[in-house]
Amino acid sequence: MQTAVTIDPAAMLREAGLRVTDSRIAVLTALANNPHAGADALFVRVQQVLPNTSRQAVYNVLNDITDAGLARRIEPAGQPGLFELRVGDNHHHIVCKTCGAIADVDCVTGHAPCLTPNETQGFDLSEAEVTFWGVCANCKTAALPNTSIVPA
Numbered sequence: 768m769q770t771a772v773t774i775d776p777a778a779m780l781r782e783a784g785l786r787v788t789d790s791r792i793a794v795l796t797a798l799a800n801n802p803h804a805g806a807d808a809l810f811v812r813v814q815q816v817l818p819n820t821s822r823q824a825v826y827n828v829l830n831d832i833t834d835a836g837l838a839r840r841i842e843p844a845g846q847p848g849l850f851e852l853r854v855g856d857n858h859h860h861i862v863c864k865t866c867g868a869i870a871d872v873d874c875v876t877g878h879a880p881c882l883t884p885n886e887t888q889g890f891d892l893s894e895a896e897v898t899f900w901g902v903c904a905n906c907k908t909a910a911l912p913n914t915s916i917v918p919a
């Protein structure tokens with residue numbers, strides 16, 4: 768099932784002051800449909816639309832749109848960099864320890880930065896990045912039949 772794209776990639780690029788190119792539009796569209804995707808997964812998606820695209824071209828576009836603030840790069844421990852278009856709301860992520868599935872969670876107390884340390888060590892804080900780790904619903908279900916319950 769294909770999720771409908773609700774973004775206007777060309778307008779996003781123009782607003783960010785970036786030149787509108789086929790590869791940038793393809794990457795933004797792929798990201799809109801696959802939030803929290805890694806560069807390689809996005810390359811596969813983009814290739815379906817632009818068969819002549821190169822891995823390097825996709826990497827370059829990801830750098831450009833991340834620098835321009837259109838995309839955000841997250842790096843949960845042990846995973847390659849993942850990208851998403853949901854930027855600027857300081858939301859957090861829940862990562863499944865079993866399959867690596869990622870879900871968005873809203874900021875813990877509503878506005879950024881939601882975690883204020885008692886001592887900032889002289890830093891000006893702009894963002895708090897929180898990753899929650901757990902087991903997703905799918906993996907929990909999958910694990911159930913393996914649990915042998917011996918009646919007492």
Ligand SMILES: [Zn+2]
Pocket residue numbers: 863864865866867868902903904905906907
């Ligand atoms: Zn899982």
Ligand SMILES: [Zn+2]
Pocket residue numbers: 802803851853858859860870871
């Ligand atoms: Zn997210």
